[in-house]
Amino acid sequence: MRGVAVIVLGPARAHGAGAAFPAGDDLAEIVGESAPIQAVKALVRKVAPTDLPVLVTGETGTGKELVARAVHRLSGRRAGPFVAVNCAAIPAELAESELFGYGPGAFRGDFHPRGYVRAGDKNVLIDTGASAEVMARYWPGEVRDVTSFEAGLARLGLKSEDIDVVIQTHLHFDHCGNTHRCRNADIYVQAEELRFAESGHPLMAGIYDKALYAGTKLKIVEGDAEILPGIRVHHVPGHTPGTQAVSIDTPKGKAVITGFCSTLDVFNPPPEVREHTPVLTPGIHTDALKAYDNALKVYRMADILIPQHERAFAYSRENPE
Numbered sequence: 001m002r003g004v005a006v007i008v009l010g011p012a013r014a015h016g017a018g019a020a021f022p023a024g025d026d027l028a029e030i031v032g033e034s035a036p037i038q039a040v041k042a043l044v045r046k047v048a049p050t051d052l053p054v055l056v057t058g059e060t061g062t063g064k065e066l067v068a069r070a071v072h073r074l075s076g077r078r079a080g081p082f083v084a085v086n087c088a089a090i091p092a093e094l095a096e097s098e099l100f101g102y103g104p105g106a107f108r109g110d111f112h113p114r115g116y117v118r119a120g121d122k123n124v125l126i127d128t129g130a131s132a133e134v135m136a137r138y139w140p141g142e143v144r145d146v147t148s149f150e151a152g153l154a155r156l157g158l159k160s161e162d163i164d165v166v167i168q169t170h171l172h173f174d175h176c177g178n179t180h181r182c183r184n185a186d187i188y189v190q191a192e193e194l195r196f197a198e199s200g201h202p203l204m205a206g207i208y209d210k211a212l213y214a215g216t217k218l219k220i221v222e223g224d225a226e227i228l229p230g231i232r233v234h235h236v237p238g239h240t241p242g243t244q245a246v247s248i249d250t251p252k253g254k255a256v257i258t259g260f261c262s263t264l265d266v267f268n269p270p271p272e273v274r275e276h277t278p279v280l281t282p283g284i285h286t287d288a289l290k291a292y293d294n295a296l297k298v299y300r301m302a303d304i305l306i307p308q309h310e311r312a313f314a315y316s317r318e319n320p321e
């Protein structure tokens with residue numbers, strides 16, 4: 001087994017002493033002249049040129065990242081990027097692939113948002129995802145491992161004509177790419193979303209395509225509404241003008257599919273940010289303030305949060321009970 005070099009930082013802040021260092025010091029960013037700091041610097045200089053993995057430990061605020069940066073800068077990898085990863089923010093089952101990468105097929109599902117709910121005798125889909133063909137039209141070269149709509153439904157013992165209800169969280173192509181295949185379904189969409197999708201706004205026209213839902217039985221919703229017992233839509237504009245979140249009453253509490261494109265990171269900001277804003281504004285939006293306000297609304301409303309682009313859910317075939 002390969003060895004691991006360990007650098008332990010003491011409680012004194014590595015960058016707190018403020019003494020000036022002679023020009024040309026290769027570790028000038030680690031400020032301090034005490035014996036422990038000198039020992040840390042000596043160890044950095046010793047391990048940096050080697051190929052050993054280096055574990056830097058120490059309490060919060062002792063300068064672990066500063067030391068890690070110094071190790072990187074003095075190492076043979078200095079020409080490559082220094083990547084800081086907040087491991088606490090990565091779900092455990094994704095940690096390995098997040099840190100060390102993954103090959104094709106590493107994930108069981110695809111990330112194209114669609115979810116299935118059985119409600120009484122009704123088969124309900126929240127969005128319909130997109131086929132590989134539709135994805136390739138928008139992201140050439142980046143499409144892999146896309147489960148076909150029919151194959152996805154077949155796993156549940158269903159065909160596209162068995163779908164009774166589709167709730168469109170919004171009409172971006174990757175959310176309604178298979179909707180036209182659900183010939184017997186009522187398709188619930190916010191009035192505001194349909195208006196915007198068909199307005200052909202020059203900045204957004206490219207990610208909407210009428211053909212994907214043409215000829216379907218559209219049911220227009222204005223604002224919040226109960227679609228089936230225990231299944232409600234909530235108008236949460238921001239990502240798009242007509243985005244709707246979907247809440248489902250379950251024995252474990254209210255599960256909310258966010259509707260806006262996001263991952264769990266949105267609801268899990270770093271501690272220093274969380275103090276001021278408990279959620280982050282999702283990256284893609286037509287109105288940043290509404291996107292923030294409604295991310296917060298969804299966060300407060302949900303017992304179980306289901307951000308639609310969260311990779312962790314690609315592992316699971318089960319909806320939360």
Ligand SMILES: [Zn+2]
Nearest residue numbers: 170172239261
């Ligand atoms: Zn979207």
